[in-house]
Amino acid sequence: xxxxxxxxxTAISPKVMDVLKExxxxxxxxxxxxxxxxxxxxxxxxxxxxxxxRALNLPHTHxxxxxxxxxxxxxLFIKGFCFSDKKVAFLGLEHxxxxxxxxxxxxxxxxxxxxxxxxxxxxxxxxxxxxxxKSQSRLLCLSHVNNELGTVNDPVSVFEALHINSPDTRLFMxxxxxxSSMKISSKVWPGxxxxxxxxxxxxxxxxxxxxIYDSRLSIIPIIHGGRQQDGVRSGTLPVxxxxxxxxAIVLAVERIDEMQDHFNFLSNRLVQGLCELNDQLPELDxxxxxxxxxxxxxxxxxxxxxxxxxxxGEVLLHHLExxxxxxxxxxxxxxxxxxxSKILTGIGLSEEEARCSLRVSFSGSNTIEDVDLFxxxxxxxxxxxxxxxxxxxxxx
Amino acid sequence: xxxxxxxxxxxxxxxxxxxxxxxENQLVSNIRYALRDIKNIKIDKIxxxxxxxxxxxxxxKCTTRLTQIPGIASISIGNSMEPDFDKMAELxxxxxxxxxxxxxxxKFCVRTRRSNKGFPFTSREVDFEVGSRIMGVLSSKGLSVDxxxxxxxxxxxxxxxxxxxxxxxxxxxxxxxxxxxxQVLSLLSGGIDSPVSxxxxxxxxxRVHSIFFDNRTFLGRGGYDKxxxxxxxxxxxxxxxxxxxxPFQDIQVAIRDHxxxxxxxxxxxxMMYRIAHVLAELKNYQGLVTGExxxxxxxxxxxxxxxxxxxxxxxxxxxxxxxxxxxxxxxxKQIGTYSISIEPQPDCCSVFMPDHPGTGxxxxxxxxxxxRYPWEELMSSALDSMETINLDDxx
Numbered sequence: 075x076x077x078x079x080x081x082x083x084t085a086i087s088p089k090v091m092d093v094l095k096e097x098x099x100x101x102x103x104x105x106x107x108x109x110x111x112x113x114x115x116x117x118x119x120x121x122x123x124x125x126x127x128r129a130l131n132l133p134h135t136h137x138x139x140x141x142x143x144x145x146x147x148x149x150l151f152i153k154g155f156c157f158s159d160k161k162v163a164f165l166g167l168e169h170x171x172x173x174x175x176x177x178x179x180x181x182x183x184x185x186x187x188x189x190x191x192x193x194x195x196x197x198x199x200x201x202x203x204x205x206x207x208k209s210q211s212r213l214l215c216l217s218h219v220n221n222e223l224g225t226v227n228d229p230v231s232v233f234e235a236l237h238i239n240s241p242d243t244r245l246f247m248x249x250x251x252x253x254s255s256m257k258i259s260s261k262v263w264p265g266x267x268x269x270x271x272x273x274x275x276x277x278x279x280x281x282x283x284x285x286i287y288d289s290r291l292s293i294i295p296i297i298h299g300g301r302q303q304d305g306v307r308s309g310t311l312p313v314x315x316x317x318x319x320x321x322a323i324v325l326a327v328e329r330i331d332e333m334q335d336h337f338n339f340l341s342n343r344l345v346q347g348l349c350e351l352n353d354q355l356p357e358l359d360x361x362x363x364x365x366x367x368x369x370x371x372x373x374x375x376x377x378x379x380x381x382x383x384x385x386x387g388e389v390l391l392h393h394l395e396x397x398x399x400x401x402x403x404x405x406x407x408x409x410x411x412x413x414x415s416k417i418l419t420g421i422g423l424s425e426e427e428a429r430c431s432l433r434v435s436f437s438g439s440n441t442i443e444d445v446d447l448f449x450x451x452x453x454x455x456x457x458x459x460x461x462x463x464x465x466x467x468x469x470x
Numbered sequence: 471x472x473x474x475x476x477x478x479x480x481x482x483x484x485x486x487x488x489x490x491x492x493x494e495n496q497l498v499s500n501i502r503y504a505l506r507d508i509k510n511i512k513i514d515k516i517x518x519x520x521x522x523x524x525x526x527x528x529x530x531k532c533t534t535r536l537t538q539i540p541g542i543a544s545i546s547i548g549n550s551m552e553p554d555f556d557k558m559a560e561l562x563x564x565x566x567x568x569x570x571x572x573x574x575x576x577k578f579c580v581r582t583r584r585s586n587k588g589f590p591f592t593s594r595e596v597d598f599e600v601g602s603r604i605m606g607v608l609s610s611k612g613l614s615v616d617x618x619x620x621x622x623x624x625x626x627x628x629x630x631x632x633x634x635x636x637x638x639x640x641x642x643x644x645x646x647x648x649x650x651x652x653q654v655l656s657l658l659s660g661g662i663d664s665p666v667s668x669x670x671x672x673x674x675x676x677r678v679h680s681i682f683f684d685n686r687t688f689l690g691r692g693g694y695d696k697x698x699x700x701x702x703x704x705x706x707x708x709x710x711x712x713x714x715x716x717p718f719q720d721i722q723v724a725i726r727d728h729x730x731x732x733x734x735x736x737x738x739x740x741m742m743y744r745i746a747h748v749l750a751e752l753k754n755y756q757g758l759v760t761g762e763x764x765x766x767x768x769x770x771x772x773x774x775x776x777x778x779x780x781x782x783x784x785x786x787x788x789x790x791x792x793x794x795x796x797x798x799x800x801x802x803k804q805i806g807t808y809s810i811s812i813e814p815q816p817d818c819c820s821v822f823m824p825d826h827p828g829t830g831x832x833x834x835x836x837x838x839x840x841x842r843y844p845w846e847e848l849m850s851s852a853l854d855s856m857e858t859i860n861l862d863d864x865x
Contacts, residue, residue, distance in 0.1 A: 389819060392690045429820075462723060463821055 224377025233265025646675030
């Protein structure tokens with residue numbers, strides 16, 4: 075099996091699994107109780123938290139809240155900070171766990187401001203930050219690394235632009251796709267009101283994520299109960315999941331230089347291979363939706379998204395699946411699910427082009443042979459499917 | 471071990487004439503099959519009803535299963551006791567009290583059958599004695615007697631060996647016992663309609679096998695998984711069902727590449743009917759079942775329904791033909807297929823859908839289209855690659 079959909083989820087790392095198993099066996103006590111084994115469990119959670127603080131260079135101003143994953147972390151901050159009247163802006167290329175809470179605020183009368191007209195190359199055009207000041211937005215929501223394109227909004231540059239042009243606007247970033255491929259330096263935190271993470275995107279377990287937020291801000295909880303985690307997020311803490319995620323974060327940060335080089339190597343090979351196919355096959359017309367650049371401030375090397383009209387991405391995906399190659403898709407080709415990816419149409423692709431796209435996303439265990447085999451099977455599948463799709467498009 | 475008596479009633483079978491015994495025997499054998507894993511169970515057919523005797527702990531489980539068996543009108547759980555009016559009334563109070571508490575008001579009556587003619591009271595007298603004792607306790611809490619419109623009927627059986635007092639009836643599916651009407655083949659998709667049409671025929675006593683046309687090369691395995699789950703749910707109403715999975719992508723590609731755009735959907739369906747018909751003939755099934763309803767989509771206009779069914783010399787049974795979508799949805803919810811049917815899963819790749827599907831395809835043009843691709847050859851190779859799933863094996 076060749077797994078090239080690491081932006082969807084990643085395989086759990088053996089070192090993380092060791093922590094998870096050990097903790098599942100031994101840490102059964104409720105860390106909210108006051109007897110010794112409960113206090114021991116609580117101590118382990120605190121230690122895991124410290125490991126995360128150190129790995130991510132978090133300042134004392136910022137706090138960690140554990141959630142069930144990235145979706146809950148995004149919901150918690152957007153709803154908890156903005157209910158019900160703080161004006162919010164967003165680029166329009168975010169994950170649905172940001173777009174949907176914003177739409178929900180809109181349904182309550184607090185309509186979010188879309189900055190889609192200011193997107194360039196899948197990122198916010200920083201020269202346009204003054205627009206935020208006019209709108210009096212109190213919060214700007216952005217992806218650190220876009221989940222479909224891998225394009226990057228650099229937190230430090232965005233914050234600097236906000237600081238000059240719209241000083242009252244705070245910045246919230248979805249970091250779910252970032253931690254495995256971007257360095258998180260201490261410089262990012264002063265500018266960030268909040269940042270979300272997910273365990274399973276970085277070789278950790280599913281069902282756990284976290285929100286890092288500036289503790290000077292007040293957040294209204296969305297889950298009420300036993301007032302765990304200072305009442306911001308009630309619910310018994312899942313000690314094994316927390317410890318395993320902390321391990322995954324530490325490992326991701328430790329290996330970041332090595333991984334960036336590795337991803338660069340793989341994505342360069344993929345891009346080069348696709349360009350060669352494009353030259354060899356007259357019927358193939360590749361368009362890169364990700365940026366083709368080595369600049370890590372603009373593009374994560376772990377994601378390559380590209381289009382190849384007229385063949386639909388979903389069909390190609392299933393043909394690759396038949397060869398045990400698994401890739402990602404932002405858009406469905408089915409007759410019943412008619413709307414293609416908002417992110418791809420948001421950067422200017424037509425609906426048809428958006429449907430004819432695939433996303434390849436890497437992990438540390440992918441090899442150059444994986445990329446070569448993908449290129450070979452992609453070429454075979456494309457050539458096999460092209461005649462079926464040609465007529466549909468020439469007719470349109 | 472304490473036991474309970476299950477009283478199983480049927481309605482439609484009771485109206486049959488000389489072949490009534492055939493239906494009754496089929497129902498008893500279906501009940502025995504459905505409860506085959508229950509220990510110490512005894513099922514008997516007595517005077518137009520079926521009586522079961524099970525261990526106390528299995529009674530609820532058996533009742534739930536019996537509500538899933540076509541042919542059963544209702545089931546009651548009974549308690550054996552001494553023929554003592556005070557004791558009968560005491561049990562009646564405990565059974566009625568819970569329902570009364572939930573509803574605030576309740577109409578009830580007592581109905582007695584007395585086969586022990588040596589018992590010193592008539593049936594009417596037992597009704598009165600037990601009923602008035604219950605009223606004495608519960609009338610102030612909202613209980614009233616209504617013989618014609620009772621919401622709770624306390625049934626008492628006074629037999630030569632024992633006296634049994636039954637709890638209120640639990641409704642069954644009614645209809646006819648599976649196996650009494652022969653076997654048919656249903657065209658099952660992952661949508662809302664075809665599981666309902668399949669169920670309708672199961673409930674008319676047919677053993678319904680299903681056929682699914684799979685295009686996983688273009689759509690992935692999601693559709694297949696969904697249909698297997700639906701078929702499994704439907705099979706729990708009958709047992710012994712099979713699901714046939716026929717690869718359909720080569721036929722769809724050929725039709726798409728060689729035939730008139732607006733005729734495509736009807737041409738796909740003509741091929742599905744033909745393949746289903748060949749399989750049905752081979753297996754001795756006596757009809758095809760579809761979930762079509764007039765005018766629901768372009769391929770289900772009267773003209774197109776004709777253009778499709780004329781390719782098979784076999785009964786095409788369309789139990790939903792006159793039903794509205796909302797009615798079909800409410801049936802799907804009742805049988806438990808709706809939530810699976812609405813899971814998002816593509817049923818056709820957009821590359822195969824015409825821009826403007828025809829609503830009145832003419833047979834001569836459809837036949838002309840079919841001369842443009844080798845449908846007989848493709849049909850036999852699709853049947854050669856067919857997968858057969860015994861649905862009982864999945865449970």
